[in-house]
Amino acid sequence: xxxxxxxxxxxxxxxxxxxxxxxxxxxxxxxxxxxxxxxxxxxxxxxxxxxxxxxxxxxxxxxxxxxxxx
Ligand SMILES: [Zn+2]
Numbered sequence: 690x691x692x693x694x695x696x697x698x699x700x701x702x703x704x705x706x707x708x709x710x711x712x713x714x715x716x717x718x719x720x721x722x723x724x725x726x727x728x729x730x731x732x733x734x735x736x737x738x739x740x741x742x743x744x745x746x747x748x749x750x751x752x753x754x755x756x757x758x759x
Contacts, residue, residue, distance in 0.1 A: 694731070695729065695737070698759075699729075699737060699759060702739065702757065702759060703727060703729065703739055703756075706739055706741075706756035706757050707725075707727055707741060707756065709756075710725075710741045710743075710754065710756050711723060711725060711741075711743075715743065715745040715747060715748060715750065716743075716752065717745065717748050717750045717752075718745065718747050718748040718750075720745055720746070720747035720748065722746070722747075723743050723744065723745050723746070724743070724744040724745075724746060725741055725742060725743045725744065726741070726742050727739065727740065727741050727742075727756075728740040728741075728742065736758055736759065737758065737759045738755060738758050739755070739756045739757045739758070739759070740753055740754065740755055740756065741753070741754050741756050
């Protein structure tokens with residue numbers, strides 16, 4: 690789910706942070722071909738919280754991490 694009020698900088702930020710979050714693969718087993726999805730939630734104060742949800746087909750772990758806040 691991507692809110693409509695994202696600007697181009699938000700999208701670039703999302704892309705960069707996603708790249709960093711997945712480059713080392715699964716944080717439990719380092720498996721490289723993880724399944725992931727990204728999410729942005731907008732807080733009442735207007736800040737945007739960028740999440741990634743990871744599902745590892747190798748060790749079967751799943752986790753959610755905050756990649757950054759803008
Ligand atoms: Zn794993």
